[in-house]
Amino acid sequence: MIKNYIKIAWRNIMKQKVFSLINVIGLTIGLSASFVIGLMIFYDTTFDNFHNDGDRIYRVVTNFGSPDGDDYNSGVTLALEDAIKEDLNFEIISGFYIERPAIVENKDNNSEFKWPNFVVYTDKNYFEIFDYNFLAGDEVEVLSKPNTVILTEKRAADYFPELKPAEVIGKTLVYNDSLQITVTGIVENFKQRTDVVFEEFISRPTLLQTRLRQDVLNKNWNNTNSASQLFVKVSESANFETIQKRFDELTLEHRSEDAKKYNNTRTFELQPLSDIHFNENYGIYDWSKGQASKSLLTNLALVALFLLVLGCINFINLNTAQASQRAKEIGIRKTLGSSRKQLIGQFMGETFLLVFLSAILSLLLSKWLISVFSDFIPEGLEFELFKSPIIILGIIILLLIVTILSGFYPALVLSKFNAVSVLQNRLSVGENKVKLRKYLTVFQFTIAQVFIIATLLVGKQINFLLSKDMGFKTNAIVSVYSPRGEREVSKKKIYAEKLRGIPEIKGISIGGNPPASFSTSTTNASYVDGDKEVTSELQFIHGDTNYLDVFELNLLAGRVHRNDTVRELVINETFGRILGFQSPEEAIGKNVVLSGENIPVVGVMSDFHQRSLKTGIEPMALIGDWYRPRFSQFQALHISFKNESSEGLKRTLTKIENAYKTVYTEVDDYQLIFMDETIQQFYSREEKVSKLLNWATGLSILISSLGLLGLVIYTTNRRVKEIGVRKVLGASLLQINTLLCKEFLILVAIAFVVAVPIAWYGISSWLQDFTYKTGISFWVFLISGSAMILFALIVISAKTLHAANTNPVNSLRSE
Structure with a gap:
């Protein structure tokens, strides 16, 4: 039938x-x-669903509030871990610090690896929360001693391509030319889909031998860094209201005077492991894959x-x-x-x-x-x-x-x-x-x-978004970034001099990020006018005295800062209005308080859009490179062109790259970004x-x-x-x-x-x-x-x- x-x-x-x-x-x-x-949908919803007791694993994150809006950070202050160690609601607490070494060397075969990804400093608790399969090494004394590291199978194959996992145990790697670290374990990479993508686990005591020593010893409650992460595994009988109450008590107990003064708030929250893949507020660890x-x-x-x-x-x-x-x-x-x-x-x-x-x-x-x-x-x-x-x-x-x-x-x-x-x-x-x-x-x-x-x-x-005037020059302008970790301003000046010899180049500025970017540098600022005090968040852009000319930003009143290191401000119109000035000229000569220091306003520039047009114009100031010689905020050369034709631009870009290679002879991470491409990425x-x-x-x-x-x-x-x-x-x-x-x-x-x-x-x-x-x-x-x-x-x-x-x-x- x-x-x-x-x-x-x-x-x-x-x-x-x-x-x-x-x-x-x-x-x-x-x-x-x-x-x-x-x-x-199946692919994205099945990330990290294979961990034992995965429904009890959480990342602790930090939320900030201010009169100007909310901000989110996937990290926590280093002090939080010690404060909650005795909390009975947590079965396991594991803090780790994400740090990307500049170079890792295997002296045995004379190989070196620059800026490897997914390196963390952690302890044995991490391996109790996340169940890795050990292929070789000591599973009992995991990361208990300084100068030890556990590698994943994949990372071990990169560093020691000729050796089996068991043969790698006891080998030595040199980090940043000074730290000699012994391999004590090899673990299998997770075979299932995961956002926990770390490949290298260095013992936490080793942090005391790095630039982070003072941060680890001081554990400042008012310092929050996204690199400092904290995972917890809650007990089966955990009361989440009690946990949140304890978090709120800690934030109130350690609230700074500045936070009280500027009405800023901070809260710690538990983020479920399953939420990491989707929550754009806090992000994932491998940004190259894009956030779901x-x-x-x-x-x-x-x-x-x-x-x-x-x-x-x-x-x-x-x-x-x-x-x-x-x-x-x-x-x-x-x-x-x-x-x-x-x-x-x-x-x-x-x-x-x-x-x-x-x-x-x-x-x-x-x-x-x-x-x-x-x-x-x-x-x-x-x-x-x-x-x-x-x-x-x-x-x-x-x-x-x-x-x-x-x-x-x-x-x-x-x-x-x-x-x-x-x-x-x-x-x-x-x-x-x-x-x-x-x-x-x-x-x-x-x-x-x-x-x-x-x-x-x-x-x-x-x-409309792509054609609207951003308030500064966006076409025929590029930013060439220095090699990662390179902070010598002298080399940037040598590179700039070489570029000035190229006739097709109209202008050059040494500075930080361009006027519109995905990065933000923000602080609290205040202005006192008699009995009246005005407070506001203030974003910074860093640039030399040519910065405004290269990006064709209009200077409405005053002048630019005299040199790179002098502490002077060139504010935008929005910040001037917030402080109560009726005209740009009125702001010249006034002092703005930053971290207790009076900084004079020497110029007022026209408003421009620092982000996509989804958001409004924020209060902003152009400053120089204030923190020399400790470190430099100048990380790029911004270049504008005379000839905007495609053929002419192509020839000029070749000359720019060739000049770069004559200055930075030992690196190969040449990075050039067009300003208009950055604007387009805002609306991807x-x-x-x-x-x-x-x-x-x-x-x-x-x-x-x-x-x-x-x-x-x-x-x-x-x-x-x-x-x-x-x-x-x-x-x-x-x-x-x-x-x-x-x-x-x-x-x-x-x-x-x-x-x-x-x-x-x-x-x-x-x-x-x-x-x-x-x-x-x-x-x-x-x-x-x-x-x-x-x-x-x-x-x-x-x-x-x-x-x-x-x-x-x-x-x-x-x-």
């Missing part, structure tokens, strides 16, 4: 090739999107859901529309004894066959989609993940759900026909079924229309959203148009004789086309009316994240609506004009 059902199902599919193809295309698009996006976003995954899941629903709607519409064509088959089957249950089973089998065929095509298409959506696909996700048993089970369940959604209602409609009425040719199409098809068509085009409007408005906002997420909407719009229009085309084909085929009669009676081609198009265009117009408030609300909510935003223009809705109606008209007319052009003799011959 099953074999017979499959044969009949295949014959019906092949008999209605056009409708079957429309159904398969719609379902394939929806399933492909669901497969790939489902794979992404729950909101992005949610949006992707909604896109997949909508596309899948659109494909199911096509199936329902076309199958119910064609119900009358299979009426005689159903009548004969019922006469021969088929029950309604058997008929439903047969039609559901046909549906599953189409869904299964679509699934096969979707799997083939998914491999291509993974490369197309590379901006959304997390690094490490591969097509082979489809072999995972849970993914296979999920696909099977999805196919069953799609089969039921697509086929159950048409199966009920088809199996409900009365055998006597069918065989006597007294079958009529129910009004409710026609209404359902209309509702579903409106729903389809509403989704497509929402996507179109959203795509246009998001594109308009992104264009928005550009991803735009790309996602472009795809969603195109695919939803394709699915909806195919469904519309199917309904038009069915309708015109049923009205062939009517069209012939009308032509014989003198109806023109335009009149017939208008008659056939009118019903469908009304549905598209209704969809537009429904879509407008939905799209407006969604985009309005999205734009709330931006301090500076474009307006929601009426013309966008008008263009999108007109485009959708025009597109639908083209799809409909493609078939209706063909039907209207048919010779009426052919259609009326049998009458």
Whole structure:
């Protein structure tokens, strides 16, 4: 019987090739999107789910509050660990310090490794919280002595490529030319997905031999560094309210006088291990992989859901529309004894066959989609993940759900026909079924229309962001950064002199970060005017006396600082207004208090945007390199060009790199960043959203148009004789086309009316994240609506004009 059902199902599919193809295309698009996006959701939600008692492992993080806003830090003060060691709510406490050595040497084979990643100073408690598999070495006295290190299998292979793990034990590595550290253990790298990516574990007592010695000994409560991290494993009976209360008591007990004065707050919180992968406030340890976003995954899941629903709607519409064509088959089957249950089973089998065929095509298409959506696909996700048993089970369940959604209602409609009425040719199409098809068509085009409007408005906002004047020069300007860890200003000056000999270069400035960057240097500042005191956060940018000229920042009053090390401020307009000055000139000569020291304001520069236009302009000051000779804030040379042509710029960049190599002869980490590329990176997420909407719009229009085309084909085929009669009676081609198009265009117009408030609300909510935003223009809705109606008209007319052009003799011959 099953074999017979499959044969009949295949014959019906092949008999209605056009409708079957429309159904398969719609379902394939929806399933492909669901497969790939489902794979992404599975991949990102299964990080660090393999640790023993992982639900009891937390990272302690720090939140800061001030009148100017909130800030988040993944680290804690070094003093916190000692303060909570005796807390009974914590089963294990493990503090560690992330430190990147400048160089690690293996003297045995004369190899050296510069700036290795994922190096931490920690103790045995770390290996009690995270269960590593030891491949070699002492598992009892783990990191108990100074100058010892445990390596992962991968890092050991980098340092000692010719040796097996057991042979590495006892070997010596030299860190930063001075620290001789012995390898005491080799552990296996985690095989499952994890954000705990550390490769090198140095014993914590070794910190006393590094530049961090004073920080470790003093353990200042008011010093919070993201490198100082703390993990805890809470007891099974832990009371989280009690833990938080203890944290709050500690912050109040150790609140500084400055924090009280400036109304700043600090809180410690427990961050679940599973939250690290998604929480952008605190970040992950391997920034090169990019932070996962729950909101992005949610949006992707909604896109997949909508596309899948659109494909199911096509199936329902076309199958119910064609119900009358299979009426005689159903009548004969019922006469021969088929029950309604058997008929439903047969039609559901046909549906599953189409869904299964679509699934096969979707799997083939998914491999291509993974490369197309590379901006959304997390690094490490591969097509082979489809072999995972849970993914296979999920696909099977999805196919069953799609089969039921697509086929159950048409199966009920088809199996409900009365055998006597069918065989006597007294079958009529129910009004409710026609209404359902209309509702579903409106729903389809509403989704497509929402996507179109959203795509246009998001594109308009992104264009506004990228084209808006930032307040300083952003094109034809680059920053060349010094080698990592190099703080000799003299070398930068030598490099600058060499660059001044290049005729294509317009200006050069030695400084810190450019005016707009991802880095922030902030302090508290105050200004006393008689009995009145104004306090505010103040951000710094560091630059020499050429900084303003290179970036074409306007100096509104006063002058720049006299030299690099003099303590003078060039503030922006915003900071001047906060301090109460009515004009830039009024601020000149006034003193701002920084860390108890009076610093004179010698200049006022025009406002500019330091970040993306999501945020407003912050109070800022340009300063020199105040902390010499202890260390230098100057880490880059900023270069502007005379010739902005692509060919000229390319030649100039080659000269800049060649000059760099003559100054820094022993390094190979040349780093050059274009200012306009940095600005574009501010909006990388928005550009991803735009790309996602472009795809969603195109695919939803394709699915909806195919469904519309199917309904038009069915309708015109049923009205062939009517069209012939009308032509014989003198109806023109335009009149017939208008008659056939009118019903469908009304549905598209209704969809537009429904879509407008939905799209407006969604985009309005999205734009709330931006301090500076474009307006929601009426013309966008008008263009999108007109485009959708025009597109639908083209799809409909493609078939209706063909039907209207048919010779009426052919259609009326049998009458």
